[in-house]
Amino acid sequence: MDPFFNTLGRKILDHWKQENFSLQKFPQIARSTLDTNPPAKHVNLASLMREFLLTDDQPLQTDSPFGEPEIVTYTHPRFYIQLLFWMEGTTAIHQHEFSGAFHVMHGSSIHAHYEFQNAQPITPYLKVGNVKMNKMEILETGRTMPIISGPQNIHSLFHLDSPSLTVVVRTQHDPGTGPQFNYLPPHLAIDPHFSDTLTMRRKQLLDVLAGTEDAGYPQQVLEMIADLDFERGFSILHHSMAYLQQIDAWKPVLQAFEKKHSPLAAGVAATLKEDARRSVIKSLRATVIEPEHRFFLALLMNAPTRDDLLALVSQRFTEEDPIAIVLRWAQELIEVSDAGVTILDASFPDTLQIESELQPQLFLSAFRHFLKPEKKLPPVIRDLPAADVKELRTSFAESSLSLLI
Numbered sequence: 001m002d003p004f005f006n007t008l009g010r011k012i013l014d015h016w017k018q019e020n021f022s023l024q025k026f027p028q029i030a031r032s033t034l035d036t037n038p039p040a041k042h043v044n045l046a047s048l049m050r051e052f053l054l055t056d057d058q059p060l061q062t063d064s065p066f067g068e069p070e071i072v073t074y075t076h077p078r079f080y081i082q083l084l085f086w087m088e089g090t091t092a093i094h095q096h097e098f099s100g101a102f103h104v105m106h107g108s109s110i111h112a113h114y115e116f117q118n119a120q121p122i123t124p125y126l127k128v129g130n131v132k133m134n135k136m137e138i139l140e141t142g143r144t145m146p147i148i149s150g151p152q153n154i155h156s157l158f159h160l161d162s163p164s165l166t167v168v169v170r171t172q173h174d175p176g177t178g179p180q181f182n183y184l185p186p187h188l189a190i191d192p193h194f195s196d197t198l199t200m201r202r203k204q205l206l207d208v209l210a211g212t213e214d215a216g217y218p219q220q221v222l223e224m225i226a227d228l229d230f231e232r233g234f235s236i237l238h239h240s241m242a243y244l245q246q247i248d249a250w251k252p253v254l255q256a257f258e259k260k261h262s263p264l265a266a267g268v269a270a271t272l273k274e275d276a277r278r279s280v281i282k283s284l285r286a287t288v289i290e291p292e293h294r295f296f297l298a299l300l301m302n303a304p305t306r307d308d309l310l311a312l313v314s315q316r317f318t319e320e321d322p323i324a325i326v327l328r329w330a331q332e333l334i335e336v337s338d339a340g341v342t343i344l345d346a347s348f349p350d351t352l353q354i355e356s357e358l359q360p361q362l363f364l365s366a367f368r369h370f371l372k373p374e375k376k377l378p379p380v381i382r383d384l385p386a387a388d389v390k391e392l393r394t395s396f397a398e399s400s401l402s403l404l405i
């Protein structure tokens with residue numbers, strides 16, 4: 001392993017040992033040691049990778065699937081240092097069962113901080129409450145942030161460059177601070193590591209019914225929802241939502257869950273809808289590579305309102321009007337194919353009788369109009385029947401761009 005990490009690990013160990021391995025002091029020790037010895041300045045990535053590939057004498061590696069991949073660069077019984085690669089990945093909104101600090105070694109990320117208000121545990125593995133975003137910031141290469149275990153440090157990272165690299169200095173495990181909840185805005189927290197094997201197998205069996213297009217699928221799910229407790233019912237609901245929507249059988253199942261678990265279930269529909277919206281944005285990362293466009297995706301995923309989104313655009317691009325920047329991104333992201341015209345996951349409505357070569361410009365004009373409504377309608381919009389304008393608006397409102405419309 002690169003000797004830099006051995007030296008870094010020993011410095012942290014010496015300092016922490018002097019503090020009698022105080023858990024409260026570890027994040028600050030990790031952070032200050034990373035700040036005075038920044039991996040972003042001192043590590044040659046190409047030679048680290050070559051050495052790791054060719055030399056057997058390495059720290060013990062984990063089987064964690066968290067990074068893409070995760071490389072352990074230093075290990076001690078009390079703490080270890082890992083190098084996380086991020087290619088496509090973005091983290092869920094999560095808390096930690098460990099503490100320490102992370103350092104952006106390469107690339108940059110959008111970092112969002114949250115709190116979970118009015119938490120009401122339903123089981124040890126699921127809570128309802130309100131996920132509230134407090135702050136979003138851009139972490140550039142070289143930034144170091146502390147990690148505090150437990151619910152006071154809930155965050156998510158959306159990496160803008162591919163690959164992005166973070167160095168994490170972390171304890172092995174902070175007793176009593178678990179489980180490591182993931183948060184599903186706006187209203188749920190679940191333990192992603194809880195293994196309910198019966199529910200897992202039931203979901204797989206439902207997939208068999210879906211895969212064979214069994215007509216009894218919706219009724220089967222309805223009966224399960226009528227019988228199951230909140231936690232397992234939510235898990236089945238979450239799993240079967242996409243297929244039930246596809247076969248137009250979603251509404252009665254959702255209503256059955258809401259009726260059985262009222263008033264606890266009040267925030268479930270909004271949470272599932274938001275989860276689906278976030279999944280679409282995550283999947284768009286596979287095709288959207290340009291860092292500015294990824295920045296746009298990160299804002300669409302995490303900004304609570306349109307004004308928050310535009311404020312964050314202004315923060316990064318101080319010289320330009322944020323609306324003009326968003327419009328430029330929309331123009332760059334427009335795609336024309338045999339399947340039609342799209343901006344991200346918003347598609348030009350196929351119900352409109354418009355010649356195909358005119359569709360891209362019309363779609364962009366409509367987006368501009370919905371983003372920044374003007375008293376005087378632009379000619380291309382003014383000439384359209386009201387029903388067509390409504391269709392265009394619906395197309396954006398049902399896409400990941402809905403925040404802006």
Ligand SMILES: [Fe+2]
Pocket residue numbers: 094096155
């Ligand atoms: Fe984290």
